[in-house]
Amino acid sequence: MSFFSLFKIALLALKRNKFRAFLTMLGVIIGVASVIAMLAIGQGSKESIQQQISNMGSNMLFVRPGSINSRGVRLSASEAQSLTLADSRAILRDCPAVAMVSPQVQGSGQAIAGARNWPTSIHGVNPDYLEIRKISIVHGSSFSAKDVNSSAKVCLLGQTVVNNLFGPDAEPVGQLIRFNRIPFKVIGVLSEKGESTFGRDQDDIILAPYTTVMKRILAISHLQRIYISAQSEDLVEQAAVEVSATLRREHKLPEDRDDDFNIRTQQELVTTFSATSEILTVLLASIAAISLLVGGIGIMNIMYVSVTERTREIGLRMAVGGKGRHILLQFLMESILLSVSGGLLGIGLGIGCSRLVASFLAWPISITSESIALAFAFCSAIGIFFGWYPAQKAASLDPIDALRFE
Amino acid sequence: MDDKIISVNNLTRAFRLGDLSVRALRGIDLSIAAGEFVAIRGASGSGKSTLLNILGCLDKPTEGDYRIDGVSTRAMNKNELADIRNRKIGFVFQSYNLLTRTSALENVELPLLYNPAISSRERRERAQRALAAVGLEDRMSHMPNQLSGGQQQRVAIARALVNDPVIVLADEATGNLDTRTSYEVMALFQDLNAGGMTIAFVTHEPDIAALCSRQVILRDGRIMRDEAVAAPGNAAHLLAALPATEDSIESAPQTDH
Known part of the structure; x- marks a missing residue:
């Protein structure tokens, strides 16, 4: 049985119950749309943070005095007077x-x-x-x-x-x-x-x-x-290493002493703040993913109903030579069609919602192709996963019982 | 030997109901030659449906061998049996079993969908030919609910013929039809048989069985009688002899005989 005829059969079956199919898809539509919107908002805020930080100079690093030990007493960093003009000149001279x-x-x-x-x-x-x-x-x-x-x-x-x-x-x-x-x-x-x-x-x-x-x-x-x-x-990390070596030499620090200075790079800031917004994004997206899961359960439910309703059809298809795998693929195709078309509509709705959020609340949003691909892959997987059991049930029916089913 | 489409040797079938073993078939020997039109008769519970399921490769015997078209089905698995059904058997059911909201033509195409060797173009052509053979060339795009009972059963017969089977198995194919339509359908079966098609026809109605060339009567899972019908009736003649007024009276499914 060709892919095309499987597709056609599934499409016809769904067209017979248009409204039911739409309601089932709605679960996936809302799930995918919220995943897309949450990822867009999360990604948007992450990118705006990165943008701001790199506006301050992404290849910049700075040195500030570190806390020092003075005869066993740790002094706070702000009191330290360890950085000098000589250090500054040495860095420029010695660090390629x-x-x-x-x-x-x-x-x-x-x-x-x-x-x-x-x-x-x-x-x-x-x-x-x-x-x-x-x-x-x-x-x-x-x-x-x-x-x-x-x-x-x-x-x-x-x-x-x-x-x-x-x-x-x-x-x-x-x-x-x-x-x-x-x-x-x-x-x-x-x-x-x-x-x-x-x-x-x-x-x-x-x-x-x-x-x-x-x-x-x-x-x-x-x-x-x-x-x-x-x-x-790319040389920020190397510069930090060179600066550290130069300062240790200038300050004549023995091997066993800690640095009396701190080197901070913009990269560290970017990493820290990206990580924070990353956690937020993952959190929001997982909540959205739960609604997608609920949508998947909706598909499973309706597929079970569909298999029961069409028991005689299954029996007939088997009687005229349909094998278990044909029946399995037919119902699997139907659930995949439901989830994938729901997914496509959901992607549209998600992009629309993100745009609305961007224009009304003036939040930065960023819709990446990765987030679209992720949502799409996820809902296809849901179609296969939740469609599998009903399809398996249909495929394992006994043709004699199925033909007699009232 | 080779003109035997179906040959069954000492066939038994037992069903397990809890601890109880119910023997639906208790040793059947039967062979059907090419071109025969066999009626399988019997009361409810005589085992005729079980026999038909086995002949149709929907079920497997508990013991005994079943050969169809010279091939033993004994060692076949589910998928191989499905292929036998797809290539060698045509089914006609009592309740038609057409797919709703699917055109007559697509209903007839159905068995060929499961035969990868047949292109979609050939599928369409063969379905059109089969529908023409049952006299429905002008109803191809009609949905089942736009067809009368007799027409629906003829679509089902076209579906049974489309894969060029070695035998057509009919299960109470006239059971839902009135006398006139039953005779129409039987006339069609007789035409097909005259054209060389082998048919096994399960029925409980003696007057329908009288239109076949051979009767096999089952009782309690055994063959009680197996005999040629002395002078098979001609359904077309019976149809012509029916009073025209009977149309209105006989529209409900018949309950007498």
Whole structure:
């Protein structure tokens, strides 16, 4: 018996009970649609997190002081003064996988311009910092290496600072502001970055040469962080290894001592946050999959009804030469047809629902072909699994009894 | 030997009902030659249905050998028996057993669906020929519920003929029909028999059995009588002799005789 005639027989059988077939499919339709929608929402939030993190520079890594042992007393990391400008220079000199390095120190205080003031923080960095953190300048220009060498009192403002000190439409470049009573000339405005994944306003920031901030504002000689960019995204891990080796050598740490610094990469952040949203996605999708399972049980139920109803037909088919496997395939085909067409409709409905969620709730969604393939494979498997037992029952009927069945 | 379509030797069939063993057939010897039109008669419980099931390869004997068209079915498994049914046997049932909401033509095509050697084109052509042979060439696309009882039974006969069987087995094929339609169907069977088709016809009606060429009468699982019908009636003549007015009276299934 050809596949085509099996298909035709199954289709005819379903057409005889259109409404019943539709109700049975509805279980699968809803199940598949919810799996697709849940995966789309989960995948969407995962991708938006990854997007935000890679916006901060995906080949970036940074070093911060680690907790250190001082005569048996563990000091907290923030008190440590283990990072120095010499470290920063050594990293740039000795690590081939590293492209750029910027020291970073930061202090908070009150910024004042004319009659307005605003509490914010100032970050002392070098010109490469903008490149490392993927920050661009919308007005004016950045400071130069010369400004760093001369501890020039120049600064770049984030959008939030501009809005609060000058108003949204003002042109701050060339104006003077004061930060903790030190006057700075505004030479540029940074492009808007928005809130970070973790809710911090990334535009509430002032950038200035690190020399200026270290000497004139903080009066310190150590660094708080060292920002590094690797030559490429693939070299981030290697860069981390090289930086670690360099710092251990610079800090003259014996073999048995722990690092007195911490190296963090963006990759680690991506992994952590992706894992969180992954768990959420799996959770949502499994709840949706349960409804798909219930749909499958609906198919099984209706297939049992169908086998009982058509006992005489089964008997006749056997009497004219149909073998057990023909009958099995016929009913299996019917349940697969139910689940697969339900699956296709469900995929359509799922995509539609995801789009609705995206447009009304403004949630990020992402419908991947993997999620569609997964839902489709799952519902086909359900058709075979739940269709098998009723079909097996039909195939094992005795033709004499089946022909006499009332 | 080779003109024996069916040959049965010392056939028994016992059913197990709990601890009880019920012997439906207690030693049947029967052979049917090509071209015979055999009526198998007997009261309810005489074993005629059991015998027909075995002859039709739907059931297997407990003991004894059954050869159809020279082939022993003794060692055959279910699938091989299904192939025998598909290639060598045509069934006609009392209640027609047509698939509902399926056209006459597709109903007739059904046995050929299970024969992979036959293309869909050949299937269609053979089904059309079989329907034409039973006089329903103008009813091919009708559904069973658009056909009268006699027409439905003729579709069922066409279905039995479509695979070119060595024997047609009819189980009370006139049981649901009135006298006139019964004679019409019997006239068709007689025509087929005259064309060389071997037919075994299970019935409990003596006047229907009188239209066959040979009668086998069963009682309690044994053959009580096996004899040629002296002067088989001609169904077409009987049909012509029926008063025209009987149509309206005889529309219900007959209960007399």
